[in-house]
Each structure stands twice: as C-alpha cells, then as structure tokens.
Amino acid sequence: MARIGYFAPRGTGKRAEADAVAVIGLGRFGGSLALELEAAGTEVLGIDLDEENVQGYTGRLTHVVRADSTKEEVLRQLSLPEFDRVVVGIGTDVEASILTTSRLLKFKRPEIWAKAISEPHAEILEQLGVHHVIRPEHDMGRRVAHLVRGTLLDYVEFEDDYVMTRTSPPAVAQNRPLGVLGIRDTFGVTVVAVKRRGGKWEHTTAQTVLYGDDEIIVAGPRAQAESFSQLPVE
Incomplete structure (x- = not known):
C-alpha cells in the first residue's frame, strides 16, 4: 500500500499538516x-x-x-x-x-x-x-427532546450538566438593563448574547435591555437554564 x-x-521527521x-x-x-x-x-x-x-x-x-x-x-x-x-x-x-x-x-x-x-x-x-x-443518536435524541418540549429554540449540552440554550427572554428579563435585574443571582444563569429581530448576535452587557421579540442565549446548569426558559414571556 x-x-x-x-x-x-x-520516517520524514515531520508531523502531519x-x-x-x-x-x-x-x-x-x-x-x-x-x-x-x-x-x-x-x-x-x-x-x-x-x-x-x-x-x-x-x-x-x-x-x-x-x-x-x-x-x-x-x-x-x-x-x-x-x-x-x-x-x-x-x-x-x-x-x-x-x-x-x-x-x-x-x-x-x-x-x-x-x-x-x-x-x-x-x-x-x-x-x-x-x-x-x-454518541450521535444518543446525543441528538437528548437534544431534540429538549427542543420538542417547545420552550427552547436550540440546546447544547457540555460536561457536568452545563448547557447553553437559545430561547426568548421571559417577562422578568425584559425592559430593564440586565445589570439591575440580578438574573444570575436570582435564576442561576447568565444571558450571554442577544439577537434583535432582523439583526445579528451581539454580546450582552450590564446595560443591555431585552425585549419580547428578541432571541437570547442563556448559559448555566441544565436545570436552571430549563427553568429560566419556561418562565412566562409576557
């Protein structure tokens, strides 16, 4: 061969590209x-x-x-x-x-x-x-199960039960700067990015204000992230 x-x-003494x-x-x-x-x-x-x-x-x-x-x-x-x-x-x-x-x-x-x-x-x-x-079938099955429940738009799971989810901001996270809402202290998750309607993904800051038609990415332990995504949106 x-x-x-x-x-x-x-034998060349070189490594692969x-x-x-x-x-x-x-x-x-x-x-x-x-x-x-x-x-x-x-x-x-x-x-x-x-x-x-x-x-x-x-x-x-x-x-x-x-x-x-x-x-x-x-x-x-x-x-x-x-x-x-x-x-x-x-x-x-x-x-x-x-x-x-x-x-x-x-x-x-x-x-x-x-x-x-x-x-x-x-x-x-x-x-x-x-x-x-x-484990493609196993991992995809778990991911789709979370999406089928209807509260998440996307779901990625990492080690130690840590996840990132794409969802809509619940009412408790809307219309006020994130810095004054205490999302992490209250719900145990962090809103890391936001996408306005028709816009692009942007990192959030303490001054970011979320609205009902936004999409957000939330990071945190699985149970807390899922609970946060299930809060009423209005």
Whole structure:
C-alpha cells in the first residue's frame, strides 16, 4: 500500500499538516463530518474499507484511501502516528471500531474521537482511554427532546450538566438593563448574547435591555437554564 506523502509519511521527521484530520469510516456520520471539515478549510485524509465509499469521496476530500484500519502496519503506512487528530467514524462493525481505536491509542500522539453506536460500545471505548466518545443518536435524541418540549429554540449540552440554550427572554428579563435585574443571582444563569429581530448576535452587557421579540442565549446548569426558559414571556 502506498504511503500518503502529502501528510509527511513516517520516517520524514515531520508531523502531519497542523490543520489536517484523518477520518476513518466514511459512512453517513464519518462522510458528513469529513465533508464539513473540508468545507471549513481543514485538510482531510479519508479512510474506508469499502471501495464504493472511497470512490464516492474521491475528489471531494484532500485524500481518500481504501485500507483496512484494523491493521497497525497499514495505519503506520498512512502516517496516522503523525496526525494530531483522528476520527473513528466506524459504526456498524463494532469489532473494527474497537480494533482500530486500540491500534491508534498505541501511537500516543493523535487525539482520538470515536463514534459509539450503543452504551456498551461507548463504555468499551472509554475504558480503552479514547479522548472523546461520540454518541450521535444518543446525543441528538437528548437534544431534540429538549427542543420538542417547545420552550427552547436550540440546546447544547457540555460536561457536568452545563448547557447553553437559545430561547426568548421571559417577562422578568425584559425592559430593564440586565445589570439591575440580578438574573444570575436570582435564576442561576447568565444571558450571554442577544439577537434583535432582523439583526445579528451581539454580546450582552450590564446595560443591555431585552425585549419580547428578541432571541437570547442563556448559559448555566441544565436545570436552571430549563427553568429560566419556561418562565412566562409576557
């Protein structure tokens, strides 16, 4: 198998391009992620065992290679030890996902994101020491559940139950400067940005006054942020 010289193959003494990512598994998740990275200006090495998948992304990604990622020697030939970031997007073949991830972890250098299709799969990846375990269906399900309730326009959850939500300002936060309302002390959240109707997002200040037709971004613990978003808007 030929080496990918563009990414400084093993033995050159160089590292992969700083803004380069290897994506292993070009299914719906991995392929979409790889294309989004390319669109944002990140150079992508796409790897997949399926020839049809490889052909489908040829010319759309910086480099695409058909390869068996479960073999350590193949990963070395493709310069994976030189990458700073690798995404394992293999989904349905759990064994291949685990083997690929365990091989990558031996290299020490890459920061690894790995997709899990179930809780047991996620537990195994976490036990192996994967830096970031991605559970698209699980995470999207939780996010959509919050949106379906109708009080939030968008919802992002971080670690330790901390979230950012996009919502409308409740009546208690309207028509007076934020600096005199004591939102953080009273409700345990912070209004970090506001978007006026027809305008753009702007950072809030103590002098910012919110109105009923604004959209706001609220940051704080999940329970407090949800409670704040459920307050009457008028």
